[in-house]
Amino acid sequence: MNKENQFKFDWMILPLFAAVAVIVLWAIVSSIHGVALPSPLKTWEASKLYILEPFAKRGELDQGILRFTWYSLVLVVKGYALALIVGTPLGFLLGVSKLFTKSLDPLIQVLRPVSPLAWLPLGLILFQKSEPAAIFTIAICAMWPTVLNTAMGVRAIPQDYLNVARVLKLSRSRTLFKILIPAALPYMFTGFRLSLGIAWLVIVAAEMLTGAPGVGGFLWQEYNSLIYEHIILCILTIGVIGFVLDRLMSMVEQRFKTA
Amino acid sequence: MAFIEIKGAGKSYGGNTVLRDINLTIERGEFVAIVGYSGAGKTTLISMLAGLVTPDTGTVKMNDLEITDPGPDRSIVFQNYSLLPWMTVYENIHLAVDQVFPNWPAERKKQETEKYIAMVKLTPARDKKPGELSGGMRQRVSVARALAIDPQVLLLDEPLSALDALTRATLQDEIERIWSENKKTVVLITNDADEGILLADRIIPLSAGPGATLGPAITIDLPRPRDRKTVNHDSRYKAIRNHVLDYLLTTGARQKTVINRKLILPDIEPEDLSTSVRGWHFGRRPVRRNEIKSESVEVSS
Numbered sequence: 001m002n003k004e005n006q007f008k009f010d011w012m013i014l015p016l017f018a019a020v021a022v023i024v025l026w027a028i029v030s031s032i033h034g035v036a037l038p039s040p041l042k043t044w045e046a047s048k049l050y051i052l053e054p055f056a057k058r059g060e061l062d063q064g065i066l067r068f069t070w071y072s073l074v075l076v077v078k079g080y081a082l083a084l085i086v087g088t089p090l091g092f093l094l095g096v097s098k099l100f101t102k103s104l105d106p107l108i109q110v111l112r113p114v115s116p117l118a119w120l121p122l123g124l125i126l127f128q129k130s131e132p133a134a135i136f137t138i139a140i141c142a143m144w145p146t147v148l149n150t151a152m153g154v155r156a157i158p159q160d161y162l163n164v165a166r167v168l169k170l171s172r173s174r175t176l177f178k179i180l181i182p183a184a185l186p187y188m189f190t191g192f193r194l195s196l197g198i199a200w201l202v203i204v205a206a207e208m209l210t211g212a213p214g215v216g217g218f219l220w221q222e223y224n225s226l227i228y229e230h231i232i233l234c235i236l237t238i239g240v241i242g243f244v245l246d247r248l249m250s251m252v253e254q255r256f257k258t259a
Numbered sequence: 260m261a262f263i264e265i266k267g268a269g270k271s272y273g274g275n276t277v278l279r280d281i282n283l284t285i286e287r288g289e290f291v292a293i294v295g296y297s298g299a300g301k302t303t304l305i306s307m308l309a310g311l312v313t314p315d316t317g318t319v320k321m322n323d324l325e326i327t328d329p330g331p332d333r334s335i336v337f338q339n340y341s342l343l344p345w346m347t348v349y350e351n352i353h354l355a356v357d358q359v360f361p362n363w364p365a366e367r368k369k370q371e372t373e374k375y376i377a378m379v380k381l382t383p384a385r386d387k388k389p390g391e392l393s394g395g396m397r398q399r400v401s402v403a404r405a406l407a408i409d410p411q412v413l414l415l416d417e418p419l420s421a422l423d424a425l426t427r428a429t430l431q432d433e434i435e436r437i438w439s440e441n442k443k444t445v446v447l448i449t450n451d452a453d454e455g456i457l458l459a460d461r462i463i464p465l466s467a468g469p470g471a472t473l474g475p476a477i478t479i480d481l482p483r484p485r486d487r488k489t490v491n492h493d494s495r496y497k498a499i500r501n502h503v504l505d506y507l508l509t510t511g512a513r514q515k516t517v518i519n520r521k522l523i524l525p526d527i528e529p530e531d532l533s534t535s536v537r538g539w540h541f542g543r544r545p546v547r548r549n550e551i552k553s554e555s556v557e558v559s560s
Contacts, residue, residue: 161343163337
């Protein structure tokens with residue numbers, strides 16, 4: 001088998017087999033448990049309209065799946081941007097200053113594991129509106145990987161690079177832009193990628209609780225209207241979009257790889 | 260007044276004396292080599308000259324001013340090149356030029372950068388990143404960067420020890436050529452006595468650590484340019500070489516340390532095999548406390 005065929009086999013045929021196997025399993029389980037779990041065929045029948053007209057708007061709660069996704073993404077981008085704007089400088093400060101690390105690290109370790117479901121009500125109280133509350137929740141949950149990875153990246157900068165800065169007597173701002181940021185960039189991007197993954201997880205939870213239009217909101221509404229097929233459609237959409245975001249981010253990461 | 264003067268300098272890290280009682284004077288334009296064991300504190304010594312490390316005792320002076328900080332008047336070439344991997348060859352050198360001569364017009368900075376790239380014969384690799392270069396090429400970039408800021412002293416910290424023998428020889432010739440063209444003061448740290456003798460005006464052995472100190476300096480009065488092949492048969496070269504190696508080996512031989520090891524000695528009493536122990540030992544019987552004996556062994560470090 002030549003290399004190209006091997007590649008096709010590894011990356012297309014094997015995953016395809018696995019997908020078919022899972023669908024068959026799904027079909028078998030649904031034939032036993034018909035009421036709770038709709039069969040693959042029924043799911044397709046019920047979701048066809050949403051997939052084939054992905055941007056249609058038939059009503060506030062009846063829109064194409066990509067249109068819902070778009071609403072979610074807009075919110076994610078806002079929250080994510082806020083997370084990066086706050087998280088990156090915070091990470092830098094933590095990486096540079098031991099005092100900062102010692103005083104803030106316990107606090108971060110305590111706040112980090114708090115679930116988005118716990119932050120959202122606080123956001124709703126603070127902002128009184130669902131959209132800023134969702135943005136707040138995304139930002140505060142998605143921030144931590146960026147903070148911690150940036151801090152780690154700054155701490156991991158080899159002494160050699162800092163010696164170069166010392167021998168040349170680079171100014172503080174020049175050291176920051178010419179040495180610290182480029183040297184920490186690979187770590188930072190790992191943080192950015194993990195943060196994006198969390199932001200996408202959080203948006204679904206936030207929409208479910210606030211009922212805002214979006215993939216998560218749609219999912220919850222269809223659960224309440226007992227259209228289980230659409231739940232599966234939403235799950236698959238969320239998964240695919242999450243995967244695409246991660247791929248995009250790792251492409252950017254590759255692009256900025258410095259060492 | 261000597262150009263560089265180290266008086267009674269010592270340095271220890273956490274109770275371990277690395278260097279003690281270092282005395283050294285270097286004249287302007289001189290090429291001095293310091294040769295010693297790895298781990299003896301050579302890098303600490305050159306870091307003191309660079310100002311990256313401050314001595315615990317004694318003083319390090321240049322032009323009668325105490326060295327307290329690193330600065331571009333003493334540029335250093337590190338063993339591991341210390342190039343910034345996200346910048347091209349040109350950018351690495353340009354950063355240094357731009358920083359040290361901020362008032363030059365852009366065109367002059369560019370010319371100066373190009374000049375030093377050409378000096379180390381890397382013009383074709385101008386826009387490559389360090390990751391795309393061989394070890395020897397990277398070290399040449401590092402030398403070019405060090406020279407481009409027009410330092411008063413060039414400090415070379417084992418610049419060639421990570422390279423293969425052939426590249427090493429070429430770069431040794433290049434260092435000598437650059438030195439004779441620029442007439443900078445050079446301090447070369449090395450673990451290779453031959454390299455030191457071939458390049459330097461004066462070679463000084465550094466005794467083995469801990470608590471290393473400088474031995475007697477030997478002036479190398481071999482005529483320049485020195486040819487690697489002929490110099491090997493020169494009797495003066497051999498004499499200097501033997502002298503340096505003798506010093507290093509005798510100080511090295513004195514460094515013995517005692518370590519304690521726990522040994523498990525065989526049990527000479529017969530075992531009572533009538534009762535078999537079942538359970539957790541899986542065929543190996545547990546080690547008895549009285550079998551663990553302590554013993555001191557002398558090893559040379």
